[in-house]
Amino acid sequence: MLTEKHKELIEKIGVYFELAMPPAAARILALLIVSDQDSLVFEDIRSSLNLSKSATSNGINALLDSKRIEYYTKMGDRKRYFKWNPTSTINHFRSEIEKILGLNTLFENTIQLKRDKESYNTKMLGELSDLMHFLYQETSTVYEQWKENKQQKVY
Amino acid sequence: MLTEKHKELIEKIGVYFELAMPPAAARILALLIVSDQDSLVFEDIRSSLNLSKSATSNGINALLDSKRIEYYTKMGDRKRYFKWNPTSTINHFRSEIEKILGLNTLFENTIQLKRDKESYNTKMLGELSDLMHFLYQETSTVYEQWKENKQQKVY
């Protein structure tokens, strides 16, 4: 059962996730993060969020595909127990940054195509591309740095 | 006039921008980035992209509002000369990272609400929140670091 506070948080977190996925999937993910139970089955999710079976099924499968949730099973029980995959959220940040590199390639192609290599726009494209590479370098090691940092604090 | 290569790049870059804005606006921004002319007027944009006047007007104004493009004028000429604002793209990255902080606040609220503070999910939420703060710290200075780095290279 969800308290009002839980529901409120699910909606607010859901709104964030809606930037990258449909509303129903966003709510499902938020529910699995906020819930006090460590895992929920199909029907728990459906009834908690008042969704149809199809919306629940499609939402769950999209989240499974993108690895943002996972499930385990119990012997002699056909149900799947869904849970949030916190590691995927970390990886998600990384893949967001990888997207930047894709755009960067297109920017570099654009520079190639520019007639006037000395124009303000062309130069700025070059600088941006440079900055984006720098950002990528810096952030690609953030996770490792953070893990080290943490170890130092603990021990 | 746009060559086939230009058109291809506009479409590809447009697809990236479509993640965050409507198709017409995305194409307009891509056009202003790719174009060999340093600025374009309303009618240039409209005809290059085969857009209606309303789509052109709405797209341009949305981009102006979000500061992703700007315009200048010429004396005795009522037309506006639109150009890409490269700095806004840099700021855009920064505001993306700021969004993370908003989500983080909600994650911290979630931890408060958790019945079992020692559960895997609760602990992972704490770690994620910690990591996101760390990421924010690191990236908030990336631009300054990069500028310094660049200066060292040049002089």
Added chain:
DNA sequence: CTTTTGGTTCTGCAAAATTAGAACTAAAAG
């Protein structure tokens, strides 16, 4: 072999987003 459980898949609909087209407007030109 019939029923129940735990889903998936297939329409179809409703809402939201996006665009085109036409009417409109304000400033400048003729």
Added chain:
DNA sequence: CTTTTAGTTCTAATTTTGCAGAACCAAAAG
């Protein structure tokens, strides 16, 4: 003062999304 230019705004059509409901299916239970 009529026309042209450089757009804006309104309305309506079109497309895209997302969801519900119902039909469907396979495995297990009765």
